[in-house]
Amino acid sequence: MAEENNEIQPGEFRMVAKTMPGLEAELARELVKIGARNVEEHRRAVSFVGDKGTMYKANYLLRTALRVLMPVEQFEASNEQELYDGIRRIDWEQWMGPDDTLAVDATANSEFFDHTFYLAQKTKDAIVDQFRDKHGRRPSVEKFSPTLRINIHVNEASVTVSLDSSGDSLHKRGYREDTGRAPLNEVLAAGMIALSGWNKRSRFIDPMCGSGTLLIEAALLATNVPAGWFRESFGFQRWRDYEPELWEKITEGAISRINNETVEILGSDVSYNVLRKARENIKLAKVDDIVKTACQDFFDSEPPSQGAGLVMLNPPYGERMAQDDVAALYKQIGDTLKKKYSGYQAWMITSNPDGLKAVGLRPSRKIALWNGPLECRFVRYDLYEGTKKIHKLR
Ligand SMILES: C[S@@+](CC[C@H](N)C(=O)[O-])C[C@H]1O[C@@H](n2cnc3c(N)ncnc32)[C@H](O)[C@@H]1O
Secondary structure, eight states: OOOOOOSOOTTOEEEEEEOOTTOHHHHHHHHHHTTOEEEEEETTEEEEEEOHHHHHHHHHHOSSOSEEEEEEEEEEOSSHHHHHHHHHHSOGGGTOOTTSEEEEEEEEEOSSOOOHHHHHHHHHHHHHHHHHHHHSOOOEEOSSSOSEEEEEEEETTEEEEEEESSSSOTTOOSOOOOOOSSOOOHHHHHHHHHHHTOOSSSEEEETTOTTOHHHHHHHHHHTTOOTTTTOSOOGGGGSTTOOHHHHHHHHHHHHHTOOOOOOOEEEEESOHHHHHHHHHHHHHTTOTTTEEEEEOOGGGOOOOSSOOEEEEEOOOOOTTSOHHHHHHHHHHHHHHHHHHOTTOEEEEEESOHHHHHHHOSOOSEEEEEEETTEEEEEEEEEOOTTTOSOOOOO
């Protein structure tokens, strides 16, 4: 096997794709698949090397990335003035003019800077002051669709300045209008499906489908529809060095690889109102020919009589429920899986440890994930055919 060349080649640069905790390995796998080099996992991020085409592909194709950043500068700062000076030393005219617009996002893990709002504010001040001094005019702030979205990350005294090539977060796929009460983030949903190892061909069931995120992400994955197919725009399309021909070549290549494989994806929910939203979203995502839905209580449902597959559940976490009701709900989930879904592999995500215990099945895998601010466990149950007994695994 040829050894990987770690040197950055002409036309290449380092990038960082951000993700959610627990999805780093899946994102790294996706990056290798699109041809990224020097792929390295970090906390909530994966760094890699590639050229402009890799950056376009990363934005268009990655299902488990939230943003793709291009670091342009790193310096030390331990107070606001040092931050201001460091930002002002950067020649911002490389990327924008005085009549353009900008937005600044900031994150910090630092004893020197605890208010990300001020970090963003100071950064913006330094940039606009540079333009005002030179041109007498300054770029204005534009929250949505700015010419340049800038990302500041401070780790203790180390400041990393990046250009955000994605613009809006990549979880905003562009197919969803309406959601239920607790929709899964699309990136988390895609990550859960990737972590489950679903083979894209066996039956996929979400019996508590809410607004349908898992169903839609499964269908898009199975048919190889690019994650960004429905998006109207990406940040890099407003950059000075944007190459529309390269973008067209990349998107056309990806679209030509969409397949129309038949795969059985089934969703249901006990609430008709929620299911109506799921149906709208499924239509908007153009997967209504493969995703079939029904308004049904999981506990009264029967899976199709032939064959098996994978069941994925994102049940209510019981935050607004009495303890006994939570235990009863999760026990019923466990009983239903045991009784009716033998032969299936089941995956469930929940933030409720008592609920998990009440399921009464032994998980064969437990993965830590975060659903927004909630620390969750994503667990796998192997429901063996015939025995209905809980097998001790690994
Ligand atoms: C956390 S939400 C699922 C959100 C969904 N993953 C999404 O992305 O929108 C839980 C869903 O379970 C449904 N549910 C609760 N009990 C149910 C039952 N017994 N049978 C079927 N669905 C149920 C609720 O109506 C709700 O839509």
